[in-house]
Structures are given as C-alpha cells and as structure tokens.
Amino acid sequence: MKYSKLFGKTIKEIPKDEVSINSQLLIKAGFIRKEVAGVYNFLPLGLRVLNKISNIIREEMNNSGAQELLLVSLQNKANWEKTDRWNNFDALFKVKSRYDFEYALGPTHEEVLVPLANEFVNSYRDLPLKLYQIQNKFRDEARSKAGLLRGREFLMKDLYSFHESEEDLMKYYEQMKKVYKKTFLRLGLSAIETVASGGTFSDFSHEYQVICESGEDEIIYCSGGDYAQNTEIAKVKEGKECDLGHGPLKKVKTIEVGNIFPLKDKFSKAFGLTFKDKNGKEKHAIMGCYGIGISRAMGTIAEVHNDEKGIIWPKSVAPFDCHLLVLGNARDKADKIYKELIDASVDALYDDREDVSAGQKFSDADLIGIPARLVVSEKTPDGKIEYKERNKDKAEILDLDKIVKKLQSA
Amino acid sequence: MKYSKLFGKTIKEIPKDEVSINSQLLIKAGFIRKEVAGVYNFLPLGLRVLNKISNIIREEMNNSGAQELLLVSLQNKANWEKTDRWNNFDALFKVKSRYDFEYALGPTHEEVLVPLANEFVNSYRDLPLKLYQIQNKFRDEARSKAGLLRGREFLMKDLYSFHESEEDLMKYYEQMKKVYKKTFLRLGLSAIETVASGGTFSDFSHEYQVICESGEDEIIYCSGGDYAQNTEIAKVKEGKECDLGHGPLKKVKTIEVGNIFPLKDKFSKAFGLTFKDKNGKEKHAIMGCYGIGISRAMGTIAEVHNDEKGIIWPKSVAPFDCHLLVLGNARDKADKIYKELIDASVDALYDDREDVSAGQKFSDADLIGIPARLVVSEKTPDGKIEYKERNKDKAEILDLDKIVKKLQSA
Numbered sequence: 001m002k003y004s005k006l007f008g009k010t011i012k013e014i015p016k017d018e019v020s021i022n023s024q025l026l027i028k029a030g031f032i033r034k035e036v037a038g039v040y041n042f043l044p045l046g047l048r049v050l051n052k053i054s055n056i057i058r059e060e061m062n063n064s065g066a067q068e069l070l071l072v073s074l075q076n077k078a079n080w081e082k083t084d085r086w087n088n089f090d091a092l093f094k095v096k097s098r099y100d101f102e103y104a105l106g107p108t109h110e111e112v113l114v115p116l117a118n119e120f121v122n123s124y125r126d127l128p129l130k131l132y133q134i135q136n137k138f139r140d141e142a143r144s145k146a147g148l149l150r151g152r153e154f155l156m157k158d159l160y161s162f163h164e165s166e167e168d169l170m171k172y173y174e175q176m177k178k179v180y181k182k183t184f185l186r187l188g189l190s191a192i193e194t195v196a197s198g199g200t201f202s203d204f205s206h207e208y209q210v211i212c213e214s215g216e217d218e219i220i221y222c223s224g225g226d227y228a229q230n231t232e233i234a235k236v237k238e239g240k241e242c243d244l245g246h247g248p249l250k251k252v253k254t255i256e257v258g259n260i261f262p263l264k265d266k267f268s269k270a271f272g273l274t275f276k277d278k279n280g281k282e283k284h285a286i287m288g289c290y291g292i293g294i295s296r297a298m299g300t301i302a303e304v305h306n307d308e309k310g311i312i313w314p315k316s317v318a319p320f321d322c323h324l325l326v327l328g329n330a331r332d333k334a335d336k337i338y339k340e341l342i343d344a345s346v347d348a349l350y351d352d353r354e355d356v357s358a359g360q361k362f363s364d365a366d367l368i369g370i371p372a373r374l375v376v377s378e379k380t381p382d383g384k385i386e387y388k389e390r391n392k393d394k395a396e397i398l399d400l401d402k403i404v405k406k407l408q409s410a
Numbered sequence: 411m412k413y414s415k416l417f418g419k420t421i422k423e424i425p426k427d428e429v430s431i432n433s434q435l436l437i438k439a440g441f442i443r444k445e446v447a448g449v450y451n452f453l454p455l456g457l458r459v460l461n462k463i464s465n466i467i468r469e470e471m472n473n474s475g476a477q478e479l480l481l482v483s484l485q486n487k488a489n490w491e492k493t494d495r496w497n498n499f500d501a502l503f504k505v506k507s508r509y510d511f512e513y514a515l516g517p518t519h520e521e522v523l524v525p526l527a528n529e530f531v532n533s534y535r536d537l538p539l540k541l542y543q544i545q546n547k548f549r550d551e552a553r554s555k556a557g558l559l560r561g562r563e564f565l566m567k568d569l570y571s572f573h574e575s576e577e578d579l580m581k582y583y584e585q586m587k588k589v590y591k592k593t594f595l596r597l598g599l600s601a602i603e604t605v606a607s608g609g610t611f612s613d614f615s616h617e618y619q620v621i622c623e624s625g626e627d628e629i630i631y632c633s634g635g636d637y638a639q640n641t642e643i644a645k646v647k648e649g650k651e652c653d654l655g656h657g658p659l660k661k662v663k664t665i666e667v668g669n670i671f672p673l674k675d676k677f678s679k680a681f682g683l684t685f686k687d688k689n690g691k692e693k694h695a696i697m698g699c700y701g702i703g704i705s706r707a708m709g710t711i712a713e714v715h716n717d718e719k720g721i722i723w724p725k726s727v728a729p730f731d732c733h734l735l736v737l738g739n740a741r742d743k744a745d746k747i748y749k750e751l752i753d754a755s756v757d758a759l760y761d762d763r764e765d766v767s768a769g770q771k772f773s774d775a776d777l778i779g780i781p782a783r784l785v786v787s788e789k790t791p792d793g794k795i796e797y798k799e800r801n802k803d804k805a806e807i808l809d810l811d812k813i814v815k816k817l818q819s820a
Contacts, residue, residue: 035486069457072450072563095503
C-alpha cells in the first residue's frame with residue numbers, strides 16, 4: 001500500500017478530550033477516530049490490526065474444537081425477561097421500534113445462544129458443544145474515557161461451552177486456560193491468569209490481566225507465577241511473602257483482556273436446556289463462557305507497547321510486515337524494491353510521498369510502529385537496503401534477499 | 411468438518427411463520443435461525459456462505475482501488491441533524507442511553523464517513539478517494555416477512571467515492587458498473603443492470619435486479635440486454651417492441667441485490683467537505699455510493715438456486731467444496747478418504763452419522779445443496795468414489811485423484 005494513497009494519515013494535534021494513551025497514540029498514528037465517547041471508527045490501518053488479532057483468536061478457538069457462528073445484535077426481549085436481566089442488566093441498551101416492540105441491543109449473547117442450543121441439544125451424544133463468535137457488543141457504560149479499553153461499542157470474541165457435567169466443564173475450562181495463555185502470547189500480551197469473583201454463577205472465575213498503570217483493575221500477584229488474585233476478592237495484603245519463597249506479593253493496576261467463567265446451570269435452567277444422559281435421565285446442561293475483548297486487546301497492545309516516539313506493534317498484529325521509506329531522488333530504486341516485496345508476498349506500507357521531509361517520514365514510521373523499517377536513498381548501494389527494527393536503535397545495510405527471508409519468517 | 415459434530419442440523423418442520431422460500435430452505439437446511447422478525451442468527455453453515463460472499467465482494471472492491479475500513483453502528487446524532495435525516499429517515503432506529511444522550515443506530519453511513527473524509531481531504535491530490543466497509547446495518551422496516559431479503563439487521567457492503575468533478579465521478583461510476591456485473595456473476599447471480607430513480611440526489615441511479623417471483627421490485631426489460639428500467643420510473647409498457655428488434659419488453663418481479671448512486675454534493679455540502687482544486691479554488695467534493703446487500707444476496711441465491719429437494723449453491727459460495735457420505739459398513743474407507751481430502755486442502759463436510767439411513771443422508775445432502783457429493787459404501791471399489799454434482803441427475807464412479815483435481819479447480 002502506498003502511504004500517499006492511504007486513508008488515515010498521521011496528525012500532530014490530538015483532540016483535547018482524548019486522555020488515554022492508547023487513543024492518543026492510535027488517533028495520532030491514523031488507526032482510529034472517535035465517533036462519540038466510547039465509540040471508535042477503524043481506519044484502514046486500524047482495521048488491519050483488528051483483523052490480525054481476530055484471526056489469531058479464531059485460529060486458537062477453532063483448534064480448541066469450537067465452531068464459529070454469528071449471532072444477532074437485535075435480541076428478543078422475551079428471552080431477557082426469562083433470565084430476569086431485561087431490567088437488571090445496567091448497561092443494556094434498549095431499542096424501540098416504531099412498530100410497538102423493543103429489542104435488547106446485545107451486550108452479551110447467553111439470551112440468544114442458549115435458546116438456540118436448546119433446539120439442537122437432546123442427548124449426551126450432542127455434548128460437549130463449543131460455539132463462539134466474533135461480533136460487536138453494545139454496552140451503555142458509565143465511564144468511556146479510556147479509548148479502546150472501555151467502549152460502548154466494541155468487538156469481542158465470546159465462546160460458550162455446554163457439558164454433561166461440571167467435571168467435563170472443568171476439563172474444558174482447564175484446556176481453555178492453556179488456549180488463553182497461548183493466544184495472549186501470540187498477541188504480544190503478557191497476561192496474568194488471575195482468580196476473580198464468580199459473581200452469581202460460581203465460586204470463582206479467571207481473568208487475564210495485563211499490568212498497566214492506566215488499567216481499571218487491580219491485582220495482587222506473585223512474580224513467581226503461583227499466585228494472582230483480583231483485589232476485589234484477595235484476602236492477602238501486598239508485601240506478604242509468597243509461600244513458595246518468590247519474595248513479596250505485589251499490587252499492580254491491570255487491564256482485563258479476557259476472562260473465563262463457569263456459568264454452570266443458570267442459563268440452562270432459565271431456558272430449560274436439558275439433555276438425556278447415558279441412563280435416559282433428563283439433566284440440565286452445564287455451561288462455561290470465555291471472552292476476549294478484541295478492540296480492547298488492540299488498545300492494550302498500544303498502551304503497553306510504545307515509547308516516546310510512538311507505537312511498537314508486535315509482529316503478529318502489525319498492520320504491515322514492513323514500512324518502506326524512500327528518501328531523496330531514489331524513487332525508481334524504491335519502486336522496484338516495493339514491487340519485489342509484493343512479488344515475495346511481503347505486505348509493505350510504502351511511504352512514497354514526495355512533498356515530505358526525511359525527518360517527517362522517520363517520525364511517522366516511528367509513530368505508526370510497524371516492526372521493520374526499510375530505507376532506500378540515493379546512497380543505498382544497489383540491491384541493498386537499510387533495515388531497522390522498531391524496537392532497536394541500530395540500522396543495518398542488508399541484501400534485499402536477506403530482508404525478505406527475515407520478513408517472510410516473521 | 412464431521413456432520414455428526416456440526417452445530418445446526420437439518421430439520422423436517424419449519425416454523426409456520428416463515429413464508430419466504432429462502433428462509434424456509436435456509437432454516438430447514440441448518441443455515442440460519444430467526445431471532446425476531448427480520449433478524450436472523452447465522453449457524454456455522456450459514457456463516458460459511460456469508461463469509462464466501464463477503465470475500466468475493468472484498469476482492470472485487472479492493473481490485474477497484476477502494477480501501478476497506480470499519481465504521482460504527484452507534485452514530486453521532488448531531489451529524490444526522492446536520493443532514494436533516496434525524497427526523498426524516500423513516501427506518502432509523504434511535505438508541506437512548508441512560509446518560510441523557512441519543513445515538514442513531516446506523517442504517518447507512520454517510521453521516522459517519524463524510525465528516526471523517528473531511529478531516530483528510532484538503533486538495534485535489536487527495537482525490538479520487540474510494541472507501542468501503544462490510545458491516546451490519548439496522549433498519550426499522552415495516553415489512554419483514556421475506557427472510558434474508560428484507561432484514562431489520564443485515565450485512566451490507568457499502569462503498570463511497572469522492573471526486574473532483576462529476577466527470578471523474580461518472581468515470582468511476584462506469585467502472586463500478588463493470589465491477590458489479592463481475593461480482594454478481596461470481597456470486598452465481600444473473601443481475602440485470604436497471605435504471606432507477608435518483609431520488610433527491612440525482613436524475614438516475616442503477617439497481618442490480620435478479621428476476622424472482624417473490625421479489626418486491628418490478629422492472630421492464632429487454633432480454634437482448636439493451637433496456638431495463640424499474641417500473642417506478644419506466645415510461646414504456648410491457649409488450650412494446652424493443653427498438654433494436656429483440657422482441658417485446660417483459661415485465662418481471664425482481665430482487666434488488668445492489669445499487670449504485672450518484673450522490674453528487676448533497677453530503678459534501680452538509681458537512682462542508684471541500685478541497686482546493688488545481689487553481690486553488692475551494693470546491694465541494696462530488697460523491698457516489700455503491701451498495702451490495704450481503705445477507706440479502708445469500709437469501710437471493712437460495713431463492714433462485716433450488717429445486718424440490720433443496721438448495722443448489724453455486725460453487726463459489728457453497729459452504730463446503732464437497733459433501734462426503736458414508737453408507738453401511740464403509741467407515742474405515744470413508745475416514746481414509748476424508749483424511750486425504752483434508753490433506754489436499756479440499757474442504758469437505760463428512761456425513762459420518764451412524765444412526766441415520768442412507769436415504770436420510772441423501773436427502774439431507776440434497777437439502778443442504780453442496781455442489782459436489784461423494785459417496786463411499788461397501789460396494790465402492792478401492793480408490794474409487796461415487797461422484798455426483800448437485801445439479802445433475804447421474805452419478806459417476808471416479809478415481810479419488812480425479813475428483814480432488816475437479817474440486818481443487820472449482
């Protein structure tokens with residue numbers, strides 16, 4: 001993609017009402033634009049990152065044995081009344097039709113999926129069943145100053161599992177802990193698996209928390225990895241020595257990027273979701289749910305991977321494989337290299353602007369944060385390019401072949 | 411994918427309130443489920459078709475030089491007031507927050523995209539600009555009995571182009587006519603390019619109409635391809651001889667699967683979207699818009715490609731490349747073939763059910779409508795399979811290799 005043609009360039013001044021680091025960086029670099037508080041449009045660069053995150057999550061969910069489907073936003077009010085959440089789910093947006101009926105504007109999807117599963121689950125042979133979707137959620141949040149970290153409209157992966165027994169649920173639950181760890185690692189996020197409240201459903205749940213000063217959550221954890229609890233439920237104090245000798249427990253601010261939750265039979269009972277077990281006895285299906293905030297993950301990545309110059313995207317979610325800059329009178333040489341990159345299936349953002357200084361191009365590249373930068377100038381020897389990684393200080397002069405191999409393996 | 415594990419099996423009885431052919435077929439075959447009138451959930455089979463349609467459209471839009479982005483559903487009320495549509499867009503859903511403000515729930519996206527484009531368009535050098543998205547739309551429609559043909563929530567591709575002059579708009583408009591024809595052909599739809607009203611924007615627009623008895627539109631057209639007008643504006647009568655000697659004009663019911671529309675400067679003026687032309691003069695950008703109903707296209711394909719046994723998907727949008735059936739005691743043989751298909755990157759739906767008769771498997775395969783059916787039974791010679799195309803009567807016994815090649819080229 002030629003940067004001269006890209007919709008959504010960098011800007012110098014960010015709107016005064018943007019107070020979060022993630023929204024400031026993402027707006028300045030041309031990834032997102034605010035529509036109203038807590039609601040953001042994704043420009044082409046931003047959509048690329050969102051899709052890369054979604055695809056990594058999709059791969060991991062498919063590998064875990066789950067099937068993807070796509071549920072609705074305009075949800076049946078009657079089902080929200082059955083679960084007693086129509087009047088008790090604080091952040092629920094209600095949509096009135098001019099034809100005298102009302103919808104719930106989906107903040108979550110138990111009220112849609114459980115009645116749907118009920119149609120197809122009859123016997124223990126139909127279980128376990130794992131279904132997920134990647135879809136917009138709507139929540140009438142009180143606070144919405146944190147950019148992509150807390151949206152009124154946001155992209156989420158939500159997975160729901162249905163089991164014969166709590167034992168089988170917990171087997172999948174443990175599997176999903178591993179899937180979640182791997183997923184966040186692939187996204188470039190060090191997420192701490194944290195024990196949290198189970199709300200009205202269960203004794204516990206698990207949250208995936210990323211340490212970040214601007215996070216809204218707080219956890220107490222051991223850096224040895226054996227203890228982490230949300231301070232909402234933690235009974236120990238910061239500074240207490242870890243039982244396993246890893247030193248004192250720390251209290252930190254965090255962002256919750258995902259959670260897993262044993263729902264047990266609350267929704268199965270509300271919708272009469274039963275199955276015949278091996279002995280012909282009708283039982284309620286046992287459920288779990290597993291969420292990842294996709295747009296929130298994007299905001300979190302920007303929030304934790306940056307320096308004073310801009311964003312530093314992990315390779316796995318970067319909008320492009322590399323950022324190619326042409327300086328001075330080297331247009332023909334750079335055009336040729338751009339074409340070779342395309343032919344090698346390397347996805348390059350090519351800063352081909354003619355009316356912009358070298359300094360501006362460098363600072364834009366740092367701000368946008370694509371992990372590999374290639375520079376072509378009059379001084380570059382034929383067949384060679386200046387190569388620099390975003391998170392390193394030093395550039396090298398390398399053969400194009402070698403760079404292509406590096407980028408293809410990324 | 412093993413059919414025994416697939417979420418969303420065929421059913422015998424369809425809900426009494428489903429009166430459209432497309433929703434009856436798609437529900438019976440396990441592609442969709444109604445949430446409320448005009449709002450459908452997509453089961454795994456349905457999502458596969460929806461994604462295939464989206465990806466074909468995405469390819470064609472990218473090839474036409476457009477950039478993809480993703481706009482919001484919760485839209486700024488102030489912008490709807492600027493265009494005077496807050497109180498004049500009949501089908502607009504309004505969403506009230508508990509915090510004393512209101513949103514428009516996006517039925518279309520001029521009110522979002524034009525202010526956004528305004529930030530980045532300054533000079534003639536920034537034009538032409540072509541932006542599109544694939545996203546859910548919400549409309550408070552009066553009628554919603556036509557399944558996927560008229561939804562209150564539906565998936566749409568909407569593209570908006572911005573130009574220096576009407577001349578440049580019309581150049582792209584003519585290009586998009588060709589892109590649309592090619593796109594619908596790839597989707598397996600014979601869409602007739604039809605002149606229609608330009609509403610308040612322009613003298614004309616063009617609709618892409620598929621002949622179908624259950625369509626809500628009506629056109630008068632010449633089968634020779636030189637004349638087609640929506641009856642809303644047509645001044646000639648059915649039966650009139652075509653000027654080019656192709657015989658009498660026909661009047662038919664149709665489904666509108668797409669439209670292209672010169673918006674001119676209506677929205678540019680509302681939002682002050684101007685640019686400096688080559689002479690330094692400020693001018694309003696000239697716009698066009700280009701829509702395709704993606705879920706409607708899926709409904710239309712089901713509506714026109716079917717027989718008394720079920721759906722007949724065009725290869726390009728079929729949920730799987732082939733449907734593999736195992737009959738009798740041939741499980742081991744069929745398992746092996748399923749594995750070989752996977753290894754050859756052929757996407758197969760494998761009906762591995764053990765408690766289901768051969769007759770049921772055949773009728774389910776016909777209903778689901780995957781274009782190629784492979785049958786393995788005790789009688790099948792080693793290395794061979796019974797191959798039948800959904801739209802042909804006769805089956806053949808073929809080598810697996812040959813079938814794989816057929817399916818890979820599809």
